[in-house]
Amino acid sequence: MAIDSFKALALQVTCSAVNRARNRTEARSLMQQTLDRLESQIAASLAFIGPDCRLVVLPEYVLTGFPMGESVVAWAEKACLDMDDPLYDSLGQIAQKHNIFLAGNAYELDPNFPDLYFQSCFTIAPTGSLVLRYRRLNSMFAPTPHDVWERYLDCYGLDGAFPVAKTAIGNLAAVASDEILFPEVARCLALRGAEIFLHPTSEIYGKGRSPKDIAKIARAIENSAYVISANTAGIANTNIPSSSTDGGSQIVDYRGLVLAETGAGESMAAFADIDLAASRRFRRQLGLNNLLARQRPELYADCYRQARIYPPNTMLEGKVERSHFRQTQQETIERLDELGMI
Template sequence: MTNMDTFTALALQITCHGVNQASDRQEARSLMQKTIHRLGQQIAASLAFIGADCRLIVLPEYFLTGFPMGESLSAWAEKACIEMDGVEYETLGKIAQKQSIFLAGNAYELDPNFPGLYFQTCFVIDPSGNIVLRYRRLNSMFAPTPHDVWDKYLDCYGWEGVFPVAKTAIGNLAAIASDEILFPEVARCLALRGAELFIHPTSEVYSGERSPKDSAKIARAVENMAYLVSTNTAGIVNTAIPSASANGGSKIIDYRGLILSETGSGESMATFAEIDLAALRRYRRRPGLKNLLSRQRLDLYIETYRQSRVYPVNTMLNQNVDCQHFRQTQQETIERLSEQRII
């Protein structure tokens, strides 16, 4: 595919079908394949409506499986996590190939370098069917992250594997997972590596009122002068939680913080908009007050970050833990920050 200055992006808001009630790995895999089959039909129909210039489709957070609800780390890994070269990626790659699109999403993924753990992974598949971006969520309340096994993770993947940016025919793509939109450092690190468009798979409460996450989405786009495509779930079914708890509000925001497209609740392909990379690049190279990237004085903040220790590193590197580990570590962190009179 030749480089494109303009194209259409789609935040495809679909229902998440949880696998929590599946009896075993085989049944869970069958449910995932049904989701992918249904997704293939929805993508084809959406493209027929939107037009041939739609080149990026972003799916919601954990669209294949839902999220763990009381399952142990080992049980969720066995039931709901996919392999890095698994059949699920292969099948999604065939959809991307057939439709000549970049297909982005989020899944729980196993990594042979870290047996017994899994990572919540944002991915981008290119029109040839290959994975060109694999970003592991760095801030999570209840799932392992690279930070929890930091030393070994850096040995395996280096800094480029921690903050990856894919240079593609539709610009420099990066991913931010779910409520990481509330952590400005993640987006800034990606922007400083050249990211022009943030992919944001999420599953969050939507009420029509501007939420902290919605405010953060606009802020991340403005302060990094980048597009943001945020796709929410259209509800989560086959779990114990009310199905519409995380339903609606997918949106596309431009580098000025303008909401180009937004939709309400339910399954929808209505959130699509033109991405104008040429305009973005002109904006980034124009001197003035609004050129926030060029005005960053990062040296001002280095010592504060270097001297500060909040959430501890490597807490899962050399030990087996259960789900209580996450709450316990956070509680200990809060107590330490209180003792230091930070909070």
């Protein structure tokens, strides 16, 4: 049954990093402890918000933190989930128990690309089934589908690169972390029907509007879509000061209005009503504000097609060292300079 009015929660919780774990067994133990903590925090949050909260979004890489010096191979071994990982089953049990759609982000292995890993955004339905898997397309220090683009499209097609899940609570899509700064990602998802952008992130929060905060509002306005952005409440167990990425989880509506926003620390305060009926009326109305209906993609297609900036397919051969990421960006900057673009 379709539900066009419900509450959503951007749950701001601490990320317990696994970098100091000596092996996969220790890392998995830490991940399970995080899951146990998340289950109790979700249960308590829903008890406060009420049974009409049907969507919970978790922060970026909440189970593991991010690699800090580990090689691609070492991080894959220690911290990455399998596509059919039992931890997804555990998350599915949480979704079933509380009758929610549960969204998050994890580093993930793929048997089609055995020497790499991807940063994946997932959404699990109240049935416990995974209904959305999106692999981050833009990353500075992690492999992406674009780095193996031809083979990735052969495996999953364009629908797999830009997936949209049509669910009882609307058409859901994911935008990972600083991909919110790339308008093309959200636009491609909106062109495929996305109504709600799920945004797991781990970012600096302060008094002034950061570029990412501005981008969240911009992506909502441009696409007449909700943005549900869950930030970490800091990252524990690393040498980085733990509160460096702490606070500012928020929900932005289809007009660009910030409906809820929390400060620093673990918090369930960023929850708000999602009114899909209103957003759908907005998308159907005549006038200047309906930017989605005013888009003319054909105007820009040739410019994008002719542009050659960050190269695709640089990891088709499999194993790479972390130096690959900086080297590829440096070469890209040099090429942009030669073309007179910078």
